Amino acid sequence: MPAAALKPKPLPTQSTARRAVQLDLPYAPVLKSPLPAGRPREWYISHNRRLKAMRLAIALLDSGVFLPGQARNETIRDAARLIGVHPPSDTTCHMVRALMKYSR
Template sequence: MSVATKTAHIDHVHVASTRRPLPAGRPRSWYILHNRRRKAMRLAIALLDSGVYAPGYATDRKIRTAAEAAGVRQPSEATCELVRTLLRQHR
């Protein structure tokens, strides 16, 4: 008896709310981390919408495919790891 694999396609993309300017006066590293977290959150939402709920199934390839579908630049390895961390915290 074989198990059929179910592939979910992203039929819609979470639309980000209107952007507000970031607060001034913070160190550059804060802005980099903040933007990485926003990107990771957007990708995590796209993965959850497509049916990927466990971090073990969120491979770099799936995360990068979700980024393509969401219209986001290709994430780095650090961002992919942050996406998996967010999915782990979801559970």
């Protein structure tokens, strides 16, 4: 018997599954470390906005939304509710779509 026949078949990933693979819940965020002190307030706001946009983009990609055109504000806010973060602003929703566009 060939060695390839003895290997177990891997579980389908999002890219090989016939339908969307559900998010693994419950979502457990990584441990947070304190941000560096002494920066302007605008830096902290934009930093946290970028982190939130990345989390939302990953959640959307995991749920089967691959194109920025599919990610309307309502879809992004539903993903935020699903992973347990505050609803994003219109600016953050725009940033999520931009991240999805540049990841291709």
